[in-house]
Amino acid sequence: MKKILIINGPNLNLLGTREPEIYGKLTLNDIETQLKNKAEQLRVEIECFQSNSEGEIVDKISSARNKFDAIIINPAAYTHTSVAIRDAISAVAIASIEVHISNVYSREEFRHKSFIAPVCIGQISGLGVNGYLLALEYFSNI
Ligand code: DQA
Numbered sequence: 001m002k003k004i005l006i007i008n009g010p011n012l013n014l015l016g017t018r019e020p021e022i023y024g025k026l027t028l029n030d031i032e033t034q035l036k037n038k039a040e041q042l043r044v045e046i047e048c049f050q051s052n053s054e055g056e057i058v059d060k061i062s063s064a065r066n067k068f069d070a071i072i073i074n075p076a077a078y079t080h081t082s083v084a085i086r087d088a089i090s091a092v093a094i095a096s097i098e099v100h101i102s103n104v105y106s107r108e109e110f111r112h113k114s115f116i117a118p119v120c121i122g123q124i125s126g127l128g129v130n131g132y133l134l135a136l137e138y139f140s141n142i
Contacts, residue, residue, distance in 0.1 A: 001045050004139050005068040005094075006035060006132065007057060008050040009076030015101075022102050024128050031129050038133050042140035054078055054085065061088035070139040071096040072132060079104070079114045086115045095142075097135040100125040 008028060011018060016027035032048045039046040047068075051057050057078065064071060071094050078085050079098070089096050096119070103126025104111040117123045122138075124131035 001043065002070070002140065003045045003047070003068045004039070004070045004072060004136065005060070005064050006032075006046055006048045006136075007060060007071060007073040007075075008048070009057060009074060009078050010052040012074060012076050013050055013052065022107075024101065026129055031132060034129055035132055035136060038136055042137065044136070044140045046136070054082055058084050058088045061085070061092055061094075064094055065092040068094055070094060072099055072135045072139070073097070073116065073120075074099045074101070074132075075116050079116050080110055082115055086119050089116065090119045095139070096120045097138065098123040099131040099135055101128050101131065102126060 012028055015023055015031065016025060028050060035046055035048065049060050061071065073096055075082060075085055075098065098114065098116050098120045105125065114123065124135060127134065
């Protein structure tokens with residue numbers, strides 16, 4: 001069975017109460033529940049991981065080598081700053097998709113730059129929880 005790692009970065013633990021006009025009302029737990037249900041339908045295995053720490057995210061990606069077939073990552077604010085997360089994805093060479101709940105391109109200019117997108121096979125931005133679900137569907141099909 002295909003194994004897919006789902007990583008959520010800083011402040012995404014606050015979903016549901018954090019700027020709901022931008023990020024919606026679903027909590028991270030709601031999103032992970034939807035992902036688990038979808039994974040069952042698609043017959044893939046998932047592991048969900050959230051951290052506010054850049055180092056922990058880097059460690060999680062490093063340890064994914066030989067364990068996971070794909071990564072779905074919302075690096076949150078680290079999208080726009082982290083060479084370390086980009087290098088970790090590049091180093092493990094696991095097919096990855098970058099997901100954003102909001103449309104980062106309709107927001108502040110500093111959110112338009114992603115250090116992570118160039119080492120991913122694609123990026124989904126602005127589709128809310130559906131971005132994660134679509135990425136899961138994509139990986140279940142390849
Ligand atoms: C985000 C967009 C980022 O710019 C922001 O820092 C986040 C969430 C999103 O999912 O829309 O924390 O990744």
